[in-house]
Amino acid sequence: MLKTIISFILIFGVLVFIHELGHFLFAKRAGVFVREFAIGFGPKLYQTKYGETLYTLRMLPLGGYVMMAGDDEEDYLEENQFIYLEVNEEQVITMIHLTDNASLTLLPFYLKDIQLEHGRIRGFWPENDVLQSLPIVKESYIITEDNKKIQIVPEARKYSSAHLLNRFLINLAGPLFNFLLAIIVFTGIAFFLPGIPSNSAVVGEVVPDSPAAQAQLEEGDQIVAIEDQKVSSWNEMVSILSDRGNIETTMKVEKKDGSVESVTITPKLIENEDGTSHGQIGIHIFFDKSFGAKITYGLKQTWGIIASVFTVIYSMLTGSLGLDQLGGPIAIFQATGEVTHSTGFIGVLSFLGFLSVNLGTMNLLPIPGLDGGKIFLLLFEAIRKKPISKDKEYMITLIGVVCILILMLIVTWQDISRLFLN
Incomplete structure (x- = not known):
């Protein structure tokens, strides 16, 4: 059991890391500010900050994320509220506190307008009613009520400000890196085989x-x-x-x-x-023992798995395959145990490649909440020459996430039922 657990965590860890690495590298390439690169969900087990990005390892190894700067700073600010400021000698804001921490250096300020996209906020000092427009330095932070530190990012470095093509590539990179991992794994396996x-x-x-x-x-x-x-x-x-x-x-x-x-x-x-x-x-x-056959083996295996995944999806849409044929995390855990104990290192590598292709392919489906859903919205934006409103995008994504969660619950329940019935 311990061997299975370790193999399961390592396999999922590699899959998630490679997937998120694709998003991360292309976000950096586009100049987007990346707040956090996380492997896993839930409470933090380890964290370190390098440059402007926080790298975290979290408790649940079933996913990960790359948190890019959007309009999240404004989520903590509201118009017509009291905040507390730290300013330098030039009256430029260096820190925004949402609550007073009893520090004598904090200045109360009545926030009237939020204009972070222009690098400033507007409001009033308590002692006068003259509207003030205060600039924000490049390295300004918001200190939330729970003492969370959020860096205020220039508008040009937000994901929403990136060029449409760059946003497309950022979302596409995750699945593509999964395909690349599979190609490398299967090609490596080919050189351990007597022939193809x-x-x-x-x-x-x-x-x-x-x-x-x-x-x-x-x-x-x-x-x-x-x-x-x-x-x-x-x-x-x-x-x-x-x-x-x-x-x-x-x-x-x-x-x-x-x-x-x-x-x-x-x-x-x-x-x-x-x-x-x-x-x-x-x-x-x-069995082809040529060098060319071994080099192309990775591409052929990866393409074959992609084709089989779409065959399964087509079978589900036509009704010839039901949801009861799908497996979730528990089924994958069981399969990991069987592969680990019966096939050895090459078998585990092959299973890793198989899962990597599946993860990449499923993420490309045009379902809101997945990379494919984001790519679909970007294509829609390209056609109509302007993005959909943030509220509509949020609702579409929320509906997609809820549907995915419901599907995961159904599949997980089926896994549990099969586990106990068998």
């Missing part, structure tokens, strides 16, 4: 004295047609030959030198344990 199994109908090792050996098939030959029916994959070839046990069969074979030959072969009839039978010519799948 080919999906083409290429002859691998030939069993001695088999029909294939008698027909003088050699490793590297490719079967291109069976009984004038074109063959494009290994599975297609196996399916055709399976129905031709003890039946003389004509095949077109492309030899290693590029020539095409017609050979006659009679697949051997093999009896199965369930009483059925199938034809077999006595060849193994071909």
Whole structure:
């Protein structure tokens, strides 16, 4: 159990870190002020500040976030309220306190207008009724009622002020980094394998004295047609030959030198344990040992998983696959345990790559609250030439988050039910 827990935390930690790293690096590239880079949710286990960003490790390892500067400073300020200021000799604000901490250096101020986007606030000193406009220095902070320190960020460095293309790339970067991780993992695995199994109908090792050996098939030959029916994959070839046990069969074979030959072969009839039978010519799948095959393996595996995820989504939309077939964190935890104990290090790496592709693909779905939902809103903004209002965006995101939470609760309940029923 301890081994499973550690593996689960490490796998999710790597997935979340890589995903959020994509958002973080592209936010920095766009000049957006990043307040916090967090792995996990809940109470802080560890924190350190480097530069302008706070890096935190939190208790629950099921996610993470990159907190970019938006209009969050204004969330703590209200018009027509008393605040307390620290100012320098030039009457420039260096600190805004929401409550009086009994310090003699704090000056009470009646806040009339919030103009942080212009680098100032307006209001009145208690002793006069002349409207004052006070500037804010670059490194000014808001000290909240619970003593939280929020840096006031220049308007140009807020996420909402970034160019539309930069905001698009910031949201796209998380899923893309998950795909990149999967490609690197699968490519690395390829170099530990004796060869890459080919999906083409290429002859691998030939069993001695088999029909294939008698027909003088050699490793590297490719079967291109069976009984004038074109063959494009290994599975297609196996399916055709399976129905031709003890039946003389004509095949077109492309030899290693590029020539095409017609050979006659009679697949051997093999009896199965369930009483059925199938034809077999006595060849193994071909393993490509070339450097190019190993390099492209990561791309092919990643694309194959992406395609399978969309196949599952399509099946759900058409009703051929129900929600009861989905698994949540508990199912992933169980799968992690099975992989950890039965397949070893390579199996764990493969599982990591599989989950990374799934995480990246699911995050690209145009669902509010996910990266894909944000990208969809940005595309909508690009079409109409202006962003939707903040209130509407908030409501859309809120609805999406609620739907995701409901789905997660349903899936988690199914995981629990399966756990106890089994």
